[in-house]
Amino acid sequence: MDKKTVATIAYLSRLSLNEKNEDKITDDLENIIKFVDQLNAAETDNIEPLASPLEKTAKTRPDKITAENRKEIFLERSPKSNEDYFLVPRVVE
Amino acid sequence: MSIQFKTIKQLGKMLNNKEISHVELIQETFSLIKKNNHLNAFVTLNEQESLKKAEILDKSPSSSSLAGIPIAQKDLFCTKDLRTTCGSNMLSNFIPPYSATVIENLENAGCISVGKTNMDEFAMGSSNETSFYGNVQNPWGLNLVPGGSSGGSAAAVAAGIVPAASGTDTGGSIRQPASLCGITGLKPTYGRISRWGMIAFASSLDQAGPMARTAEDCALLLNEMCSHDEKDTTSLDEKIPDFTKNINSSIEGLKIGLVKEFDLSKLDTDVVKVFEESKKHYESLGAKFVEVSLPNISLSVPTYYVVAPAECSSNLSRFDGVKFGKRCENPKDLEELYIKTRSEGFGDEVKRRILIGSYVLSAGFYDAYYKKAQQVRRLIKNDFDSAFKNVDVIMSPTTRGAAFEAGSKGDDPIQMYLEDLFTIPANLAGLPAMSIPNGMIEKKPIGLQLIGNFLDESTLLRAAHNYQITTDWHLKTPEVMS
Numbered sequence: 001m002d003k004k005t006v007a008t009i010a011y012l013s014r015l016s017l018n019e020k021n022e023d024k025i026t027d028d029l030e031n032i033i034k035f036v037d038q039l040n041a042a043e044t045d046n047i048e049p050l051a052s053p054l055e056k057t058a059k060t061r062p063d064k065i066t067a068e069n070r071k072e073i074f075l076e077r078s079p080k081s082n083e084d085y086f087l088v089p090r091v092v093e
Numbered sequence: 094m095s096i097q098f099k100t101i102k103q104l105g106k107m108l109n110n111k112e113i114s115h116v117e118l119i120q121e122t123f124s125l126i127k128k129n130n131h132l133n134a135f136v137t138l139n140e141q142e143s144l145k146k147a148e149i150l151d152k153s154p155s156s157s158s159l160a161g162i163p164i165a166q167k168d169l170f171c172t173k174d175l176r177t178t179c180g181s182n183m184l185s186n187f188i189p190p191y192s193a194t195v196i197e198n199l200e201n202a203g204c205i206s207v208g209k210t211n212m213d214e215f216a217m218g219s220s221n222e223t224s225f226y227g228n229v230q231n232p233w234g235l236n237l238v239p240g241g242s243s244g245g246s247a248a249a250v251a252a253g254i255v256p257a258a259s260g261t262d263t264g265g266s267i268r269q270p271a272s273l274c275g276i277t278g279l280k281p282t283y284g285r286i287s288r289w290g291m292i293a294f295a296s297s298l299d300q301a302g303p304m305a306r307t308a309e310d311c312a313l314l315l316n317e318m319c320s321h322d323e324k325d326t327t328s329l330d331e332k333i334p335d336f337t338k339n340i341n342s343s344i345e346g347l348k349i350g351l352v353k354e355f356d357l358s359k360l361d362t363d364v365v366k367v368f369e370e371s372k373k374h375y376e377s378l379g380a381k382f383v384e385v386s387l388p389n390i391s392l393s394v395p396t397y398y399v400v401a402p403a404e405c406s407s408n409l410s411r412f413d414g415v416k417f418g419k420r421c422e423n424p425k426d427l428e429e430l431y432i433k434t435r436s437e438g439f440g441d442e443v444k445r446r447i448l449i450g451s452y453v454l455s456a457g458f459y460d461a462y463y464k465k466a467q468q469v470r471r472l473i474k475n476d477f478d479s480a481f482k483n484v485d486v487i488m489s490p491t492t493r494g495a496a497f498e499a500g501s502k503g504d505d506p507i508q509m510y511l512e513d514l515f516t517i518p519a520n521l522a523g524l525p526a527m528s529i530p531n532g533m534i535e536k537k538p539i540g541l542q543l544i545g546n547f548l549d550e551s552t553l554l555r556a557a558h559n560y561q562i563t564t565d566w567h568l569k570t571p572e573v574m575s
Binding site: 006009010041044 | 187188190283284297323326327329330389392395396398399406410413414415416417418419420424425426427428429430431432433435436439441444445447448449450451452453455462464465466467468469470471472474504505506507510521522523524
């Protein structure tokens with residue numbers, strides 16, 4: 001784990017690290033990754049990964065609209081909106 | 094008559110016998126909250142709305158099972174029109190337009206949500222020290238942590254302010270604070286309680302549950318909290334029993350498993366002594382002890398610290414400053430809006446876990462970490478499946494020790510992660526587990542963990558209730574403002 005890798009994953013995570021905590025975070029991540037490297041000790045050939053304790057297919061329901069349209073309240077409680085959209089800085093000039 | 098330290102059952106009786114009105118009960122609750130403000134257990138109070146509900150109950154009595162019972166809700170559950178921060182600056186202005194299913198279930202049963210409790214930011218922590226809203230004080234001693242992440246809920250119940258609180262448990266966040274605060278907490282089987290409206294941390298591990306003074310009260314709460322919910326695809330569509338029904342039945346012949354691989358010799362001798370006494374007590378109640386082997390259990394914490402951050406980095410990508418929550422000032426473009434909002438809105442521990450998650454999920458590392466951890470997760474679950482062929486419950490200490498001082502774990506995250514050594518396995522396997530008070534170490538409470546088989550909360554509650562009607566550890570109370 002070097003600073004360049006940390007900078008890449010920080011960018012992937014859309015986080016900026018300031019210089020002050022960059023060293024500390026690099027060390028912490030290095031230690032945590034070393035810690036989880038213990039998993040290499042386990043024999044996992046032919047073991048199916050377990051993504052959830054419930055190995056059931058999700059139940060389906062009839063494709064009917066059940067929720068009411070609450071556009072107004074969601075827009076009203078957002079950081080910035082007009083009557084139809086969430087607003088963000090201009091993307092296309 | 095004081096309401097402090099009363100159970101749900103006792104308060105229900107007081108209300109029925111008209112020893113206290115609904116309004117008096119709520120007024121008294123808010124008086125206790127304010128007198129114990131220094132605990133910092135609450136982030137947001139719901140006083141006016143609570144009093145309104147109590148007035149209605151005084152005018153037209155309700156037959157609902159928990160009518161008028163004050164409850165504190167962990168600030169991770171969305172509550173309609175009541176601020177929900179999840180312990181984070183990111184959501185310091187978030188007012189949900191809807192309530193979580195479990196909140197609706199409790200309120201439909203008559204509970205009055207008096208406020209939102211402090212917690213580790215986005216439930217990531219074991220000491221409540223990562224909250225943006227400051228540390229929570231454990232009522233049992235100055236500068237002691239209450240545990241985490243449901244630290245505010247545990248402290249509010251331990252101080253006798255409310256008889257019950259909701260919590261959530263991803264790696265021990267109900268059981269560890271219950272142990273450190275001397276209360277009873279239950280993490281149900283994964284899928285028992287709907288996750289809809291719960292702010293997600295690690296979706297395959299998160300589960301809500303009750304925190305209260307007794308196992309009996311936990312059963313009363315669980316009866317109302319569980320439901321099958323079409324809005325949560327992982328919600329179980331299984332029969333929900335009356336969890337209070339067999340709680341009084343004897344535990345004669347109950348087979349309790351002791352995990353061969355848990356090396357208790359590494360724990361403080363006091364912790365071992367307390368645990369041995371609980372074993373003797375269960376023996377006196379007719380339980381039988383059987384050694385069980387969970388060969389992969391030592392890999393639980395490393396497995397968790399791949400799976401949970403991976404799911405967290407994915408879940409927390411929704412906090413982008415666009416649709417709800419905080420947004421940074423004057424971003425020059427969309428990318429800066431994302432980066433600045435997230436860098437200002439999240440605290441250090443949350444950032445650390447997002448970064449680990451992004452790393453283990455990134456191209457080239459996915460198989461080595463994430464897939465590997467999911468394979469080990471299956472081995473751990475298989476170990477439990479085999480063990481439960483021979484035993485009814487598995488017993489261990491809940492925590493490695495009693496409450497520690499704030500700041501005492503230094504800034505090495507791994508030391509804090511190891512706090513959850515005994516609690517994490519049940520989350521990985523999706524099993525129900527609870528913590529009950531079983532002793533005191535230097536005037537600080539500590540808990541006993543019981544892990545049950547899939548969907549078998551009833552046996553856990555019966556084992557816990559039998560213990561509590563023959564011991565008084567759960568009746569001990571700290572010196573707090575009354």
